[in-house]
Amino acid sequence: MGKFVITKRANGEFQFNLKAGNGQTILTSEGYSSKAGATNGIESVKTNSQDDSRFDKKESTSGKPYFNLKASNGQLIGHSEMYESASARDNGIESVKTNAPDATIDDQTA
Numbered sequence: 001m002g003k004f005v006i007t008k009r010a011n012g013e014f015q016f017n018l019k020a021g022n023g024q025t026i027l028t029s030e031g032y033s034s035k036a037g038a039t040n041g042i043e044s045v046k047t048n049s050q051d052d053s054r055f056d057k058k059e060s061t062s063g064k065p066y067f068n069l070k071a072s073n074g075q076l077i078g079h080s081e082m083y084e085s086a087s088a089r090d091n092g093i094e095s096v097k098t099n100a101p102d103a104t105i106d107d108q109t110a
Helices: 035-048 086-099
Strands: 003-008 014-019 025-029 055-059 065-070 076-079 104-107
Touching: 003 035, 014 035, 014 086, 025 035, 025 086, 035 065, 035 076, 035 104, 055 086, 065 086
Parallel strands: 003 104
Antiparallel strands: 003 014, 014 025, 025 076, 055 065, 065 076
């Protein structure tokens, strides 16, 4: 089962990573000014990850596939790592869809 890990950045912002059952990070959030903002972001991932149209498949300038997850208002919620192939990126999207809805929350800032 997946889990969301909330941490605090050096600049004081909160962020979360969604980790798959094997511990691999599959989605990294943007920075939030408050822990409540990060918590709301987690709820947004749980909801929006079930809608294929919220995943924006991209390619970096170096040709590496990755994806962004966006909210219904178009705001970026999180992004993936860079993958070696489009099929690996698509597997990452499926992993987010599978792990996010029932993921636990591990608050490492408490």
